[in-house]
Structures are given as structure tokens and as C-alpha cells.
Amino acid sequence: MFMKSKILQTIKILIIFILISFNLKNIAIALTFPEEQTINITKNLRCLICQGQTIHESNSDFAESMKKYIKGELENGKTDEEIFSSLVEKYGQWIVYDPGISRNTLLLWALPLLLFLVGGAIIGKRILKKI
Amino acid sequence: MIISQLGYYSLIFGLLTSILIFFNSSIQIKKNNSVISNKTTGLIGFQFFFVIISFISLIYSFIISDFSNETVYNNSHTTKPLFYKITGTWGNHEGSLLLWLLVLTGVLLGFIFKSKNEPNNYRQLTILFHQIIVIGFFVFILKTSNPFNEIFPVATEGLGLNPILQDPALGIHPPILYLGYVGTSIIFSAALASMICSHVNKSWAKEIKFWILFSWFFLTGGILLGSIWAYYELGWGGFWFWDPVENVSLMPWLSLTALLHCVVTLEKRELFKNWTIVLCIITFALSMAGTFLVRSGILNSVHTFANDPSRGIYILTFLLVLVLLSFVVFVIYENKNFVQKSEIFAWSKETSILINNWFILYFLSVVLIGTIYPIFLDVILDEQISVGPPFYNKLILPFLIPFVLFMSIGPSMKWIKTNIKIGVKSFFIIMVTLILSFVTIYYIGSKNIFLLLLFIGFFYLLLKSLDQLRQKTKNFAQIFSHTGFSLLLISILLNSFSSNEIIRNIQVGESFSLKNEKILFQKILVEKEKNYESIIGFFEILDEKNKIINLHPEIRIYNEPEMATSEASIKTSLFKDRFITINLIKDQNFFNVRYQHKPFMIWVWISTLIIMLGGLFAIFRKNKEVNI
Numbered sequence: 001m002f003m004k005s006k007i008l009q010t011i012k013i014l015i016i017f018i019l020i021s022f023n024l025k026n027i028a029i030a031l032t033f034p035e036e037q038t039i040n041i042t043k044n045l046r047c048l049i050c051q052g053q054t055i056h057e058s059n060s061d062f063a064e065s066m067k068k069y070i071k072g073e074l075e076n077g078k079t080d081e082e083i084f085s086s087l088v089e090k091y092g093q094w095i096v097y098d099p100g101i102s103r104n105t106l107l108l109w110a111l112p113l114l115l116f117l118v119g120g121a122i123i124g125k126r127i128l129k130k131i
Numbered sequence: 132m133i134i135s136q137l138g139y140y141s142l143i144f145g146l147l148t149s150i151l152i153f154f155n156s157s158i159q160i161k162k163n164n165s166v167i168s169n170k171t172t173g174l175i176g177f178q179f180f181f182v183i184i185s186f187i188s189l190i191y192s193f194i195i196s197d198f199s200n201e202t203v204y205n206n207s208h209t210t211k212p213l214f215y216k217i218t219g220t221w222g223n224h225e226g227s228l229l230l231w232l233l234v235l236t237g238v239l240l241g242f243i244f245k246s247k248n249e250p251n252n253y254r255q256l257t258i259l260f261h262q263i264i265v266i267g268f269f270v271f272i273l274k275t276s277n278p279f280n281e282i283f284p285v286a287t288e289g290l291g292l293n294p295i296l297q298d299p300a301l302g303i304h305p306p307i308l309y310l311g312y313v314g315t316s317i318i319f320s321a322a323l324a325s326m327i328c329s330h331v332n333k334s335w336a337k338e339i340k341f342w343i344l345f346s347w348f349f350l351t352g353g354i355l356l357g358s359i360w361a362y363y364e365l366g367w368g369g370f371w372f373w374d375p376v377e378n379v380s381l382m383p384w385l386s387l388t389a390l391l392h393c394v395v396t397l398e399k400r401e402l403f404k405n406w407t408i409v410l411c412i413i414t415f416a417l418s419m420a421g422t423f424l425v426r427s428g429i430l431n432s433v434h435t436f437a438n439d440p441s442r443g444i445y446i447l448t449f450l451l452v453l454v455l456l457s458f459v460v461f462v463i464y465e466n467k468n469f470v471q472k473s474e475i476f477a478w479s480k481e482t483s484i485l486i487n488n489w490f491i492l493y494f495l496s497v498v499l500i501g502t503i504y505p506i507f508l509d510v511i512l513d514e515q516i517s518v519g520p521p522f523y524n525k526l527i528l529p530f531l532i533p534f535v536l537f538m539s540i541g542p543s544m545k546w547i548k549t550n551i552k553i554g555v556k557s558f559f560i561i562m563v564t565l566i567l568s569f570v571t572i573y574y575i576g577s578k579n580i581f582l583l584l585l586f587i588g589f590f591y592l593l594l595k596s597l598d599q600l601r602q603k604t605k606n607f608a609q610i611f612s613h614t615g616f617s618l619l620l621i622s623i624l625l626n627s628f629s630s631n632e633i634i635r636n637i638q639v640g641e642s643f644s645l646k647n648e649k650i651l652f653q654k655i656l657v658e659k660e661k662n663y664e665s666i667i668g669f670f671e672i673l674d675e676k677n678k679i680i681n682l683h684p685e686i687r688i689y690n691e692p693e694m695a696t697s698e699a700s701i702k703t704s705l706f707k708d709r710f711i712t713i714n715l716i717k718d719q720n721f722f723n724v725r726y727q728h729k730p731f732m733i734w735v736w737i738s739t740l741i742i743m744l745g746g747l748f749a750i751f752r753k754n755k756e757v758n759i
Contacts, residue, residue, distance in 0.1 A: 039632075044519070044521060046517050046519070052372065052374045052375075052376075053367070054519075057365075057367035057369070059697075059714045059723055061717075092515060093514065093516045093517070094515040094516060094517055095517070096517060097517050097518075097519025097520060097521055097522075098519065098521035098522065099516050099517065099519075099521075099522055104508060104514055104516065105504075105516065107504070108500060108501070108504045108518065108522070109522075109526070111496070111500050111504075112493060112496045112497040112500055112526055113526075115492075115493065116489075116493040116496075116530075119492060119493065120489060123485045123486065123489055126475060126485070127475055127476075127477050127482055127485070
């Protein structure tokens with residue numbers, strides 16, 4: 001019984017870790033300077049005319065004009081979320097490297113975590129059988 | 132012309148030999164012969180020989196620029212340096228498949244020589260299963276990807292090799308990677324064979340461990356070379372982007388790593404028999420699936436040489452057949468000889484290896500689902516999404532902390548049962564870990580608690596791994612690879628969190644600064660090489676101690692095919708890389724200059740080499756045991 005409560009606790013800690021990592025990233029992004037903020041946004045956008053490059057890395061005309069556009073939008077006081085959603089509306093979800101959680105991507109996020117729990121259950125059963 | 136013919140007929144003879152070996156093995160298995168006849172060994176030798184002849188013919192056609200050969204015409208050019216003519220042999224779809232076949236037949240020959248002490252019917256069955264794969268690939272090459280197709284009229288000049296593939300690291304990247312990638316095939320064949328012969332035991336584990344280490348070693352090396360190439364050739368200063376094609380090589384690596392740990396348990400304790408077999412099958416299936424994804428043109432990248440759906444369909448069908456075959460074998464023979472004799476205690480090495488496999492398979496599932504989910508979504512709902520670094524970071528990073536903690540204490544666990552002692556020494560290590568982590572966090576000026584936790588985990592692993600050097604019986608393989616792994620994680624983290632960069636559009640004579648450094652654009656120089664023209668920028672960097680560093684990034688304009696590439700100029704030091712690239716801006720006198728500080732970059736490469744060194748120790752230690 002002692003072991004079981006220990007495992008429950010481990011799972012609890014894991015969940016807290018996940019929550020922390022999600023939140024801190026947002027906070028970290030919000031605290032950065034405009035130039036870095038532009039980079040943070042463009043690093044998360046696909047250069048649509050390149051092969052597997054972000055807009056940040058690319059020097060293509062498309063990427064350059066996007067960088068200018070985003071910088072301008074930030075200076076106009078738009079938030080990251082507003083910029084992302086307007087881009088998604090225009091170019092589709094394909095342009096954002098972060099798939100985000102939506103109806104279409106629920107399984108994408110949930111499946112690995114589910115597999116992790118199932119794996120943990122199998123191993124836990126095997127080891128704790130005799131206790 | 133004649134050489135191409137020779138290569139082609141060698142392939143056909145190779146296929147015929149395969150069929151011969153297949154039937155010969157079937158007969159031998161029925162007869163239950165106690166030794167493998169010289170005839171079988173000879174045939175396997177011949178098969179390898181035919182593939183070598185075919186491979187050499189293709190290389191020769193590339194060297195002499197025989198443009199009557201379609202593959203050469205499509206991928207070579209007379210002005211290319213000899214080295215790139217040779218590496219161009221596998222820088223295309225047809226040639227790379229021939230290389231695949233070469234390794235595939237080569238590892239079987241290696242297996243025959245290495246497995247002399249194993250029971251005969253196990254060896255015969257391995258040959259049989261392996262020939263199924265070999266025949267599949269022979270037919271694949273001859274039917275859909277013949278490297279020796281002739282074209283008429285003969286062109287006087289070829290179309291040339293993609294310039295970004297004209298690079299020394301990338302020249303040797305495919306052969307090294309393939310040794311690892313295709314090396315997993317023999318693990319698969321042997322796993323199925325051992326299952327049928329109920330030979331899944333300590334001696335088999337010892338035997339197959341060599342091939343697991345072999346594949347793992349070369350796969351690690353192949354991935355390393357690919358990353359180094361991406362770092363300096365693609366000109367963006369990164370080395371890993373969670374690109375589908377990178378993921379495809381990481382997946383078999385992860386499952387090989389899990390298998391590596393699992394097979395040790397089989398060797399020492401005769402535990403996890405079924406699980407080992409399943410991992411063997413998964414590993415090869417992932418290699419095949421990777422080949423399918425890359426070769427079918429579903430994924431868009433520099434590795435996708437041609438988008439031909441018939442090739443993709445063939446590999447997919449073949450993969451499904453192999454998976455089905457292994458599934459049937461597994462279901463039939465699973466319970467035949469597998470008696471679970473011993474139980475597992477919670478505090479034991481067995482448990483720690485189970486936990487290792489648990490986490491590694493979780494990481495594997497993240498990568499697998501992240502790679503194929505968008506494909507399915509596209510096919511089923513016709514919606515396109517991108518799954519990039521943010522997804523992998525979010526799902527992998529938090530789990531790395533418990534993973535490295537388990538990895539730190541795992542090696543000090545004993546087989547069967549361990550008594551945990553927490554002494555002054557453990558307290559000391561924890562204190563040093565905390566001090567190191569806080570100093571590091573302070574140094575990079577971050578207030579992120581999550582980052583601190585990551586560093587604590589990684590430093591703890593580093594210290595615990597190094598701590599084992601004090602033990603009487605040292606497991607150098609494990610110490611090196613675990614130390615290397617912790618160093619790798621630390622340097623990646625430092626690298627990604629304290630990189631700096633600046634992008635400016637400037638003219639010659641102008642300057643700009645990053646941190647305390649002044650960067651001066653002195654002049655440009657235009658030079659003409661055999662196969663490209665190059666614009667070289669001369670930059671002078673004055674660092675914080677007023678020391679002068681010269682960097683010379685290039686823009687290369689290749690003639691065949693006509694294409695401009697940007698060559699980074701990198702000054703490496705122990706603590707940071709200075710990385711500069713230039714690009715032309717259309718119709719202007721300005722250059723787009725990008726200057727980056729990449730901290731601890733060299734440590735990413737060094738630590739991967741340390742990991743590989745661990746693999747080498749494991750391979751040679753095994754040999755020593757055999758000698759005794």
C-alpha cells in the first residue's frame with residue numbers, strides 16, 4: 001500500500017511539472033522585448049514557400065515581408081495571440097508550428113500521455129504484484 | 132555503357148542467388164541438418180559479392196560521368212570534384228537503395244561468421260527470414276528504382292547534384308547512417324528465428340547484443356553527422372528542428388536504446404523475453420516505416436529525392452507484410468517456451484530498466500505520433516497542421532526530469548534486490564548539484580523555475596555518472612554513455628537558452644555590434660571555382676578583450692544545377708561558436724548579415740562522441756568475455 005501511494009504522488013508531481021512548463025513558457029514570452037518577441041513569434045511560423053524552415057530562419061521574400069509585418073503589428077500594440085489567430089485565419093493552421101489544443105489536435109496531445117499512463121500501469125502491476 | 136549492364140545483371144544474379152538461398156535454407160531446416168553447409172555460406176558470400184559488383188559499377192559510372200545511365204545523368208555533372216562524384220552515388224533515390232541492399236546483404240554475411248557457436252536451425256531460420264527482406268528489396272530496386280536505366284540519345288552533360296548535398300559531412304552521412312538503419316534488419320530476422328527455435332535465452336542475448344550495439348553505434352554517428360551538416364550548411368545555426376525526416380532517424384534510435392537496456396536484462400537474468408522480441412520487431416519496423424515516409428514523397432525535405440507514389444506503395448505493402456509475418460510468428464510461438472520464472476522486486480536493476488523502457492517508449496510515441504498524426508489528419512479530414520518544436524518541447528521536456536533522476540540512480544541498483552542506503556556521500560552530491568544548477572541559472576540570467584529543475588536533473592545525472600568512476604568494478608560503457616548523455620542535455624539546454632543573434636542589412640564598410648563585440652564588414656571578394664562562383668565576405672570581429680577574429684562567410688552560386696547557397700563561417704571556441712552568414716538582397720548593394728553566438732556548441736558534438744565511445748566500450752567488452 002505504501003508503494004501505491006508513492007506512485008500516486010509521483011504522478012501528481014508529474015502533472016504539476018506539465019502545468020508549470022505550460023505556464024512558464026507563456027509568462028517568459030510575455031516578459032521579453034519587442035525584438036525578441038518578434039523572433040519568438042517568427043520562430044513558431046512556417047515559411048510557406050520554403051522546405052521545412054521557420055520564417056525566422058528563412059531569408060526568402062515571403063519570410064522577410066512577414067517579419068516586417070509582425071514587427072509592425074507588435075508596434076501597433078497587438079498581442080501574440082491576436083497576431084497568431086489573424087495569420088491562422090489567413091493561411092490556415094499549417095503556418096503555425098505549435099499545433100495548439102483544438103478539436104483536431106486533441107488526440108495528438110492525448111495519445112502519447114495516454115500511452116505513458118498505460119505503460120506505467122502495466123509496469124506498476126508487474127512490480128507491485130507481490131507487495 | 133557496359134559497366135551499367137554489368138551492374139544491372141549483377142543485381143539480377145543477386146536476386147537469383149537470394150531465391151536459391153531461400154529454398155536451400157527451407158530444405159536444410161526440414162532436414163534438420165546440424166551444420167550450415169559451406170554451400171549456404173558460399174551462396175551468401177556470392178550474393179554479397181554481386182551487390183558489391185553492382186555498387187562498384189554504379190560508383191564507376193559516376194566517376195567516369197557515364198551519362199547514358201539515367202541515374203548518373205540526373206545527379207552528376209562533369210565539373211563536380213571527384214569526391215562528390217563518388218558521394219553522389221548515394222545522394223539519390225536509386226543509389227541510396229543500392230547502398231541499403233549492400234548493407235542488408237553485408238550484415239547477413241557478418242552474422243554468419245559471428246554466430247558460429249549458435250544452434251544451426253536458429254542460424255538457418257535467420258538466413259531464411261533475412262532473405263525475405265533481401266528479396267523484397269531486390270525486387271523493389273529492379274521494379275521501381277533501377278539505378279542502371281539507360282537513356283538514349285546520350286547527353287553530353289548531366290543535371291548535377293543538389294549543391295547543399297555537396298559537402299564532406301553529408302558525403303559520408305548516408306553510409307554511416309545506413310549501417311545503423313539497415314543493421315536493425317538482422318536483429319529482426321534473428322529475433323523471429325530465435326522465437327521459433329525457442330532460443331530466446333542468455334546466449335542469444337549475448338549474440339544479438341553485438342548487432343544492437345553495432346546498429347546503435349552507427350545510427351548515433353549518422354545522426355551526429357546529419358546534425359553537424361544541418362548546423363553549418365543550412366545556415367540557421369540550429370542542429371535539430373524536429374523535422375519529420377530527423378524524427379524518422381530518431382525513432383529507431385530510441386527503440387534501439389530501449390532494446391539495448393532490455394537485452395542486458397535478458398542476458399543476466401533471462402527476463403523480459405517477449406518484450407525483447409517485440410522491441411526487435413518494432414525497431415526494424417520503424418526503420419522500414421522511415422524508409423517509406425522518406426521515399427514515398429509524403430514528407431517534404433532534402434531527403435525526398437523523387438515523389439513517385441508507386442515506390443511508396445511498394446514499401447508500405449512490404450512493410451505491412453513483414454509486420455504481419457512477425458505478428459503471426461509472435462502469436463504462434465509466444466507462449467510455447469516462455470515461462471516467467473522469477474518475480475521482480477521493486478528496488479532492483481530490473482525495475483530501473485523497466486522504467487527506462489517506459490520513458491523511452493513514451494518519448495518514442497511522442498515522436499511517432501507527432502510525425503504521422505499530421506499525415507493522417509491531412510488524409511482523413513483534409514486539414515493541414517504543422518507539428519513543430521513547441522509540441523515536442525512541451526511533451527518531452529517535463530518528462531526528462533523524472534527520466535534523468537531514474538537514470539541517475541538506476542546504475543547503482545543491483546540485480547534482483549537492492550538495499551537503499553542514503554549516506555553522507557549522496558548528500559554531498561545533491562549539494563554540489565544544487566550549487567552547480569544555481570550558478571548556471573545565474574550565469575545565463577534566467578528566473579525560470581522549470582529551467583532550474585531541468586538543470587538540477589541533468590547535473591545530478593552528470594555527477595552520479597562520474598561518481599561511478601570510484602567504484603571497484605567500473606562499467607565504462609555505461610559511465611561514458613550516461614556521462615555523455617547528461618553533457619549533451621546540459622549543452623543543448625545552455626545552447627538554446629543563451630544564444631544571441633543579430634540580423635542587419637548592411638553595405639561594405641559598415642559595422643554593427645552584438646553584446647560587447649563589434650562586427651566590421653571589411654570587403655567582398657569574388658572567386659571562381661570549377662563548379663561554382665563564390666562571393667566571399669570579409670568580416671572582422673573585435674571581441675570584449677579587443678582580440679581580432681576574422682570570419683569569411685560565402686555565397687556560392689553553383690552552375691549545375693544553378694542555385695545559390697550560403698556557406699556559414701564559424702569560429703569555434705570551447706565556450707561559444709561565433710557563426711556568421713551572408714545573403715544577397717535583390718537589386719541592392721546591401722547584404723543581409725546574420726551574426727550569432729552559439730554557446731557550448733562544440734560540447735553538443737563532443738558529448739555525442741562520448742556517448743558513442745560508451746557504445747564502443749560495450750562492443751569490445753563483449754569480445755573480451757568471449758575470449759575468456
